[in-house]
Amino acid sequence: MIETFVVLLLAHTFADFLFQTEWMVRKKAEPGPITLHIAIVLATSQAAIGSVTAPALLYLAAAHLVIDLAKVHLGKGGLLAFLMDQAAHILSLGVVAAMYPDLWASGFWAQQVDAAYHDEIFHFILAVIAFVWAVRAGEFAIGILMRPLSLRVRGQGLPNGGRLIGWLERAMILLLVGVGQPAGIGFLIGAKSILRFGTASKDQKYSEYVIIGTLASFAWALAVAYLAQGLSGLLPPLEIGPQTP
Numbered sequence: 001m002i003e004t005f006v007v008l009l010l011a012h013t014f015a016d017f018l019f020q021t022e023w024m025v026r027k028k029a030e031p032g033p034i035t036l037h038i039a040i041v042l043a044t045s046q047a048a049i050g051s052v053t054a055p056a057l058l059y060l061a062a063a064h065l066v067i068d069l070a071k072v073h074l075g076k077g078g079l080l081a082f083l084m085d086q087a088a089h090i091l092s093l094g095v096v097a098a099m100y101p102d103l104w105a106s107g108f109w110a111q112q113v114d115a116a117y118h119d120e121i122f123h124f125i126l127a128v129i130a131f132v133w134a135v136r137a138g139e140f141a142i143g144i145l146m147r148p149l150s151l152r153v154r155g156q157g158l159p160n161g162g163r164l165i166g167w168l169e170r171a172m173i174l175l176l177v178g179v180g181q182p183a184g185i186g187f188l189i190g191a192k193s194i195l196r197f198g199t200a201s202k203d204q205k206y207s208e209y210v211i212i213g214t215l216a217s218f219a220w221a222l223a224v225a226y227l228a229q230g231l232s233g234l235l236p237p238l239e240i241g242p243q244t245p
Contacts, residue, residue, distance in 0.1 A: 001101035002234050003110075004049075006125055008060065008093045008103075011048035013129050015041045016089070017136045029072045038065050050108025056100040063092040079145045086137075119236045126235065127178070130228035134174045135167045138220045142166060146213050162213075169214075170221035177225035185218065 019040050027033040042061040046052045067088045071081065097103070104110055113121060169188060176184045 001097050004104040005097035006122055007048045010125050010129055011044040013132050015044040017132055056096050056103055060096050082144050119238055122235050123238055126232055130224055134170045134221045134224040138170050141220055142216050145216055149209050166217050173221035174225050
């Protein structure tokens, strides 16, 4: 079951955060864009599992459609709506994985995986998922949170500079937690505070904007990192080092 869930989560991650364009998000209330998005959801699931005929993937795509339509017609925005939407999607993945635990095992890719590398492959897949959620999904989440505040401050930095900084800091936090060195995050906070001090200290609104954005970005990355660690604990542990006969 856990393999099925992880693979379906990979497909969802790609469909929602890498293959879904801003145009699809803005026009999701229209038949064309939402149909295209659901087609991508189905295609990524089929590609991840290695099956185009599994009825469970059709059910999953239908559930994704219902969740997206509910969000569109309820007209809810904000970070809470984003989190509830993603929680509903992940719940649907868990339900499908529980109902069809052998979905991955019956697909094409499961037959191609060398048993000797099975555990490493799934830990790698989980690392990819965590990276996209920390960096790309985090961009959406922090952007939604900060959008109302950004209208009240005027930054004069490089184009997309803040976005790139957010990507890098969340990726570094994920890496530090992953290698068991979360104390290093303190150095990130210190370095960013020093570099921002000159500008932020001259403008209280901008200072508060930077602090809120930084704390939110760090909190998101930490939450993703530790949730990924928890999910990793459900996978078979990696055996590193020489094997004894």
